[in-house]
Amino acid sequence: MASSIVLLLALLLVALSLLSVSANLVSIDCGSSDSFTDENTIKWVGDDEFVSGGKSQVVQTTNGVARVLTTLRVFSTRKRNCYSIKAEKGAQFLVRATFFYGNYDKKSSPPEFALLLDGNYWADVITSATDLVYKELVYVANGDFIEICLAQTKPNQLPFISAIEIRGLGTDMYSHFDAKYAMVHTRRVAYGATDNIRYPSDDYDRIWEPVEGGDGLIKLTNGLHIIDTSVPDQPPAAAFQYAITTSQPSVSISLGTDLPTDKVPIYIIMYFTEMSQLTTSETRSFEIYIDGKSESDPIVPVYGTVTEMSITNITASSSTNISLVATADSTLPPLINAMEVYYVSGPLTGGTDSNDVTGLGILQDKFSILQEWTGDPCLPSPFTWDWVNCSSDITPRVTALYLSGYGLSGQLPDFSSLDALQTIDMHNNSLGGAIPDFLGTLPKLTQLNLVDNKLSGPIPTTISTNSKLKLVSSGNPDLCAAGATCKTIIPAESDNGSSTGGGSSKKKSSKLPLIIGVTVPAIIVFVVIVVIIVCVISSGNRRRAAIAAHYAGQNGGGNMPNGQPSQGGPIDPQMVGKYAEVAMNQFEVNIQGQSAPTTPDLTPQQNEERPLY
Ligand SMILES: *[C@@H]1O[C@H](CO)[C@@H](O)[C@H](O)[C@H]1NC(C)=O
Ligand SMILES: *[C@@H]1O[C@H](CO)[C@@H](O)[C@H](O)[C@H]1NC(C)=O
Ligand SMILES: *[C@@H]1O[C@H](CO)[C@@H](O)[C@H](O)[C@H]1NC(C)=O
Ligand SMILES: *[C@@H]1O[C@H](CO)[C@@H](O)[C@H](O)[C@H]1NC(C)=O
Ligand SMILES: *[C@@H]1O[C@H](CO)[C@@H](O)[C@H](O)[C@H]1NC(C)=O
Secondary structure, X not given: OHXXXXXXXXXHHHHHHHHHHHHHEEEEEOOOOOOEEOOOOOEEEEOHHHEOOOEEEEOOOOOOOOHHHOEEEEOOOOOEEEEEEEOOOOOEEEEEEEEXXXXXXXXXXXXXXXXXXXXXXXXXXXXXXXXXXXXXXXXXXXXXXXXXXXXXXXXXXXXXXXXEEEEEOOXXXXXXXXXXXXXXXXXXXXXXXXXOEOOOOOOOXXXXXXXXXXXXXXXXXXXXXXXXXXXXXXXOHHHHOEEEEXXXXXXXXXXXXXXXXXXXXXXXXXXXXXXXXXXXXXXXXXXXXEOOEEOOOOXXXXXXXXXXXXXXXXXXXXXXXXXXXXXXXXXXXXEEOEEXXXXXXXXXXXXXXXXXXXXXXXXXXXXXXXXXXXXXXXXXXXXXXXXXXXOOOOOOOEEEEEOOOOOOEEOOOOOOOOOOOOEEEOOOOEEEEOOOHHHHOXXXXXXXXXXXXXXXXXXOHHHHOXXXXXXXXXXXXXXXXXXXXXXXXXXXXXXXXXXXXXXXXXXXXXXXXXXXXXXXXXXXXXXXXXXXHHXXXXXXXXXXXXXXXXXXXXXXXXXXXXXXXXXXXXXXXXXXXXXXXXXXXXXXXXXXXXXXOOOOXXXXXXXXXXXXX
């Protein structure tokens, strides 16, 4: 007995650890059914269990192409197709989607389409004939699944995807943004590095792209092998092997950001370490300038430890000039080791009304053809499911079902939780049995089209007495229209009586398996969530402390930006174009009229493509 309990506990632990491992590092090789481990020790799995629909394809260009990019999945039907990946609700993830066209269709015509995340518009994907394209963001999962969807936006341009990577991030990381928003990645660089830095050098498999010198920039190599990188955002030690500097203090470093052309709220993190032991006569001190104004107190990198600076609560665009400028007393020019550039998305949606999602799920359980539609039913708005109409509320309601000609057969299930429905069109199917009562009590329903089905029995009084509701039901030979004599065994008196035939008892029996089907996984999910909550709570104190310890490598002092790091808390969203301004760390602007030194440009070359895998 005792041993079997121990065994059970052991099994449970194994199951939980498997679950958490899989949630923290999921690497999906789209269009493939096989698993393999690549040279970075990353384990890739095929995509069968994450997606329904689409077609596997193999690229034509395979020379020098990483294995994961040789297959892809293309979608030729429906407005939108989704991958659904189990995640821990409330945990923070890095999500990366990669697209390599490789002329798979032999048309030499790389398509353009939309990428969506959990009912949010994420990005336009413009694929390339020769290079891979990837999109990445950091966000907090607001459900038990991460849904990544592709939507066609141009005629004859079919969406496809090559790889999806989900990486769990530490709870301390990127703590200066609000879970109501996502941080969209535009750039992550290791200055002076010669190759991409990623897993296993980076525990979180962020990809740090190398940017070498050029244009008067000088590469520095670190004499130290062990560097204290214990700042909140946990950059990889490999990123501090090299740095970029200029020839003299009067020459500043201008940093390319790859930000969009319109102004957006930004979240930029810069990482610095001194590259050698300075003599007593040497000082290196510089400030961050944004469009010619100093936006930080002096930064003094320390040998052996990392200083992290985040810039938030400011908007910027591709033409914003972000530079490192030496202070007047500095004997050495500015340097930088690594940088991450994100912009803050618009507010993330909570998705369609949950009662409506439940009701649609009941229809999908009953009619399997409808299961091909995945992701949020209504959002984002141009990509709603083909057979629903939605209101334009912040939390959208489903206002119409357009299900004519879907080959639906059998009895209608109870989808009365869809109580914002105004229109139901189910004509030209093979629906049988009685018309359910609840259709007459949906408060907003005005149009009900059941023409050309196999419905039988009387029309429920809930419908016949509902003056706002217009029912059309011709083409159902066994249906007793109001006032007509019923030819079936059901007596005509029930037209105005309370009995409405066998529908209700069947409804109950068809509900039971659904409840079981939902409850069992829900219990597992619940256990996992409890474990996660315990973990999160136990590390919660660290999160607070880490914000204060933003400059862990140094003893506070002169290297703080103006203003203390924010304690988080509610933000005051202010729309900036289509993006909300949310960032939390205030920089007091401190104008200093410094002379403008010449500025080498670190904006990446467009042709500077390196393989990611
Ligand atoms: C960018 O700002 C730096 C520092 O203020 C300045 O030296 C440089 O000339 C500016 N570059 C451009 C292109 O405006
Ligand atoms: C359904 O949506 C379409 C397109 O948004 C709109 O033209 C139509 O009027 C809607 N129908 C109803 C019943 O709301
Ligand atoms: C009825 O639906 C079927 C598909 O189930 C379709 O092929 C047919 O054209 C539809 N008929 C009408 C009259 O719309
Ligand atoms: C039901 O309706 C019929 C006419 O359709 C009427 O003669 C009969 O009295 C009604 N019965 C009840 C119980 O209201
Ligand atoms: C962000 O900046 C704006 C304008 O500079 C300021 O009014 C607001 O208080 C700042 N918000 C935070 C959280 O620092």
